Amino acid sequence: MSNKVKKNAVRAGAVIAATTAMLLMSSPAFALTRDDGDDPGPGLSVAETLGLYVAAPIILFLVIAGLVMAGDRKSRKQTD
Structure with missing residues (x-):
């Protein structure tokens, strides 16, 4: 394997790891709690x-x- 291919593989792995971490940190469970001024109104x-x-x-x-x-x-x- 060439050095360039290894660098691209490491870069792709880092991007996937960062994306996964961001998705896990932005859990949809936080959307269930309403803020004090939140008034969505009728649908x-x-x-x-x-x-x-x-x-x-x-x-x-x-x-x-x-x-x-x-x-x-x-x-x-x-x-x-």
């Missing part, structure tokens, strides 16, 4: 979730695409 309904994360991005995409197409038509008419 979203299915309709609100779909509207926010599905419908809104689609509508925004369509509006931007429409504006780009309208701007392209104007620039084509001016060059003709």
Whole structure:
């Protein structure tokens, strides 16, 4: 085994060890205790979730695409 391969193996091992240590230290059990000022509020309904994360991005995409197409038509008419 060459010296370069050994260094890369040691480096990869160190990265894996550090990542594992970080994951173990950030245990999800700490998320179960609420802070004094923590007030999560009511959750979203299915309709609100779909509207926010599905419908809104689609509508925004369509509006931007429409504006780009309208701007392209104007620039084509001016060059003709």
